[in-house]
Amino acid sequence: MQHALLMWKNTRMIVLTAVCAAIYAATLIAFKTVVPIIPGVTEVRVAGVFPMTFGFLFGPAGAWGLAIGNVIGDIFGGTLSPVSIAGFIGNFLMGYLPYALWTTLVPVSSGAYVWDAKSVRNWLTYIVIAFISGAAAAVVIGAFADAIGMVPYAIISKIITINNFIGSLIGILLLTAVFDVTKNQLRLFWPEVMDVSAANTGMKASFGAWLVAAGCILGVFGGFVPGLSWTVVSWLATCLIMGGSLLL
Amino acid sequence: MNLTFYNDRATWLHRLDPRTKIGGVLLIFVVCLCFNHPLFIAGILASVLAIFTAAKSLKVLWKLRFLLVLLFVFSVVLWPFFIKGKTILLEWHGLEVSRESLLYGLAMGLRLTTFVSAGLLLLATTKNEEITNGLIRLGIPYPVAFALATAIRLAPTFADAGATIVQAQVSRGLDLDSKNIFGRFKRFAPLSIPIFISAMRYTNFLAMALESKGFRPDAPRTSYYEPQTTGRDWLVLGSLTLILAACLYMRVALHWGIIISGRL
Numbered sequence: 001m002q003h004a005l006l007m008w009k010n011t012r013m014i015v016l017t018a019v020c021a022a023i024y025a026a027t028l029i030a031f032k033t034v035v036p037i038i039p040g041v042t043e044v045r046v047a048g049v050f051p052m053t054f055g056f057l058f059g060p061a062g063a064w065g066l067a068i069g070n071v072i073g074d075i076f077g078g079t080l081s082p083v084s085i086a087g088f089i090g091n092f093l094m095g096y097l098p099y100a101l102w103t104t105l106v107p108v109s110s111g112a113y114v115w116d117a118k119s120v121r122n123w124l125t126y127i128v129i130a131f132i133s134g135a136a137a138a139v140v141i142g143a144f145a146d147a148i149g150m151v152p153y154a155i156i157s158k159i160i161t162i163n164n165f166i167g168s169l170i171g172i173l174l175l176t177a178v179f180d181v182t183k184n185q186l187r188l189f190w191p192e193v194m195d196v197s198a199a200n201t202g203m204k205a206s207f208g209a210w211l212v213a214a215g216c217i218l219g220v221f222g223g224f225v226p227g228l229s230w231t232v233v234s235w236l237a238t239c240l241i242m243g244g245s246l247l248l
Numbered sequence: 249m250n251l252t253f254y255n256d257r258a259t260w261l262h263r264l265d266p267r268t269k270i271g272g273v274l275l276i277f278v279v280c281l282c283f284n285h286p287l288f289i290a291g292i293l294a295s296v297l298a299i300f301t302a303a304k305s306l307k308v309l310w311k312l313r314f315l316l317v318l319l320f321v322f323s324v325v326l327w328p329f330f331i332k333g334k335t336i337l338l339e340w341h342g343l344e345v346s347r348e349s350l351l352y353g354l355a356m357g358l359r360l361t362t363f364v365s366a367g368l369l370l371l372a373t374t375k376n377e378e379i380t381n382g383l384i385r386l387g388i389p390y391p392v393a394f395a396l397a398t399a400i401r402l403a404p405t406f407a408d409a410g411a412t413i414v415q416a417q418v419s420r421g422l423d424l425d426s427k428n429i430f431g432r433f434k435r436f437a438p439l440s441i442p443i444f445i446s447a448m449r450y451t452n453f454l455a456m457a458l459e460s461k462g463f464r465p466d467a468p469r470t471s472y473y474e475p476q477t478t479g480r481d482w483l484v485l486g487s488l489t490l491i492l493a494a495c496l497y498m499r500v501a502l503h504w505g506i507i508i509s510g511r512l
Contacts, residue, residue: 008391011463015455021399023447026407027440029251046436053444068396072403076251078312080367081360082277148281148512149356150323152330173437178444186448 001246003196004060004096010194013061020054020065020095021072028073037159047073048167051091052130053175055098056115057182059190063095086144090137093245094164097133097212099190100248104209105129113191117176126172132216134164136241139219143234153234154223161220208247215240251404253308253371260480261303261373266382268481269370275488276366281512282495283505286355293362296369305372309365316364320357327353331508351507376400381473391465402450410443 007013027047037043047069054062070091074084102125103111109125116122138160146153183189190196219237223230256262261269276296283289300306309316333348374382380397384390414422417439498504 008389009465011458011465012451012455014391014395014465015398015451015458018395018398018402019447019451019454021395022402022406023443025399026403026410029403030407030410049437049440064392064395065399068392068399072251072396072399075367075371076253076403078253078315078368079364080371081363082281084367149284149327149352149359152326154330155326170437174440174444177441178448181445182448186452188448188451 001100001248003194004063007060007064007194012188012193013058013190016058016061016188016190016193017065017068020050020058020062021067021069024050024054024066024069025072025076028069029077037163045163045167048164049171049174050167051094051133051164052098052126052168052171053178055095055133056102056175057179057189058095059099059194060096061190061193062099063092066095067092081150082148083141083145083150086141090141090160093136093140093241094133096245096248097136098129100205100245101129101132101209101212104205104248105132105213106206106209115175115179117179123172126175127169130168130171131161131165132213134168135161135216135220136212136245137164139216139234139237139241142219143238146231146234152230154230157219157234205248208244211244211247212241213244215244251400252376253311253368254375255303255305255308255372257304257373259303259373261299261369263480264373264484265475265477265481266374266378267385267475268477268484269374270379270382270386271485272488273366273370275485275492277363279488279492279495280359280362280366282492282499284352284355284359284511285505285507286351286358288505289355289358289362293358293365296362296365300365300369300372303369303373305369308368308372312364312368316361319360319364323357323360324353327356331511333508348507352511355507377473378475381471381475384469384471385475390469394465398454405450406443406447409446410439413442413446414439 024047031046051066054065067088070087071084074080074087102109103113108128110121138157141160142153142157145151145156215237218233218240222228222233222237280289280292300309328345328349329343331349331352332344333346335347336344337347338345380393384393499506
C-alpha cells in the first residue's frame with residue numbers, strides 16, 4: 001500500500017493517473033447506456049478490458065486512475081450516489097490487486113514482475129488475479145449497495161464479478177499488445193517510473209494476498225452455505241479483502 | 249462528448265459556495281437513509297424537486313428521465329423478492345411477496361431516484377472547476393484534485409481520438425453494427441490498443457510540459473477562483489443539519505418511517 005501513497009510525489013505518476021482516469025471515464029460514459037444490467041449500478045462494461053492492464057503496467061497510478069475514472073463516469077453518466085464511494089474503493093482494488101498480487105500470491109505467482117505471453121504460468125497468474133480483483137470489487141460494492149438499499153448483494157456481487165472477469169479476460173489481448181511498447185518505447189512501466197525499493201514481498205504480503213483471495217471466494221460463494229446469510233457473508237468478506245489489501 | 253450537466257442560471261443555489269453544495273448533497277444522501285417508508289422518502293424527493301425548480305434546472309433532470317424511470321422500476325420489481333414481510337400477498341415456488349416487501353421496494357426505488365436527483369442538482373448548479381476547487385478546500389490533496397481535473401479535461405479528447413480511430417477502422421471494413429453486444433465487446437479490444445497508445449504518448453508530453461514549468465505536486469498553491477462562505481451558505485448548511493437531526497430523532501426515538509426494521 002506504501003506505493004499507492006508515495007506515487008503522489010511523482011509528476012509522471014500523477015499524469016499517468018489522470019490519463020488512465022480519462023480513458024476509463026471516456027469508455028464508461030460512451031458505453032454507459034448501451035446495455036444496462038442494473039440501471040444506475042452496473043452495465044455491460046466494455047471498459048472492463050482496462051483494469052488489469054492499467055494495474056499491471058502503471059501500478060498505483062492505474063489503481064487511482066480507475067478509482068477516479070469511475071467517479072467521473074458516475075458523475076457524467078448521471079449516476080452519482082452514495083454507491084459511488086464504494087465504486088471508488090472497488091475500482092481502486094481492481095487496479096491495486098493486479099500489481100500487488102502479481103509477486104505475492106505465491107505459489108500461483110512466480111514472484112517475477114513481468115508479462116511474458118508465452119509463459120503458461122503468466123497466463124494462469126493473470127486469470128487467477130483477474131478473478132480475485134474482479135470479485136474483490138464486486139464484494140465491496142455489493143456489500144455497500146445492499147446496505148443502503150440499492151440492490152440485493154446476492155445479485156449484484158455475481159453480476160459485477162462475471163462482468164469484470166469477462167472484461168479482464170478480453171483485456172489480456174490489450175496487455176499483450178501494449179506491454180513492450182509501454183515498457184521499452186514509452187518507458188512508462190511503473191517500476192521504472194518510480195522508486196519501488198520499498199516493495200512488500202515478504203510473508204506478511206503473501207498472507208495478505210491469500211486473505212484477499214479467501215475474502216473473494218467467501219464473498220462470491222459463501223452465501224450458498226446453509227445457515228450463512230448473504231449480509232453476514234458480504235461484510236465478513238469485505239473485512240478480509242480490506243484487511244488483506246492493507247497488508248500487501 | 250459533453251462532460252457537463254451545468255445549467256448556467258443566476259439563482260441563489262448557483263451562487264452558493266461549492267463546499268456548501270457538496271456538503272449539502274451529502275446531507276441529503278444521509279437524510280434519505282433515515283427512512284425506508286415510501287411516504288417519507290417521497291417527501292424528501294418532492295423537496296429535492298422543489299429545489300431543482302428553484303434552481304431553474306428541471307431540464308437537466310428531464311434529460312435523464314429514462315434512467316430515472318429505469319432505476320425506479322428496477323428497484324420496485326427486484327426488492328420484494330429479497331425481503332421477508334409478515335403480510336404475504338403472493339407465494340410461488342418458494343418465492344414470497346409481502347405487503348411490507350412491496351412497500352420497501354417502492355421506498356428503495358424512490359430513494360435511488362432521490363440519490364441520483366440530488367447528485368444531478370449539484371452538477372446542474374456547479375461548474376466542474378468549482379467542484380474541484382471545493383474538493384481542494386474540503387481537504388482533498390492537491391495532486392488528487394489535479395488528476396481529477398485533468399482527467400475531466402482529457403476524457404473528451406480521448407473520446408474524440410477514439411471516435412476517429414473507430415471511423416478509420418470502419419472505413420477499412422470493420423463491422424461494428426452487429427446487434428450482438430458481446431460481439432461488439434470482443435471487437436472493442438483490438439480498437440482499444442491504438443486508443444491506449446495514443447493516450448500514453450500524450451502522457452509523456454504532458455509530464456514534460458508540467459516539469460518544464462516547475463510543477464511540484466507538494467508545493468503550496470493559490471487560486472484565481474476564491475469562493476467565500478457567506479451567511480447564506482451557513483443558513484443552508486444549518487437548515488440541512490437541523491433537518492437531518494429531526495429525521496434521526498424520528499427514526500431512532502419515535503420509530504417513524506420504518507417498513508422493515510433492522511434495515512437502513
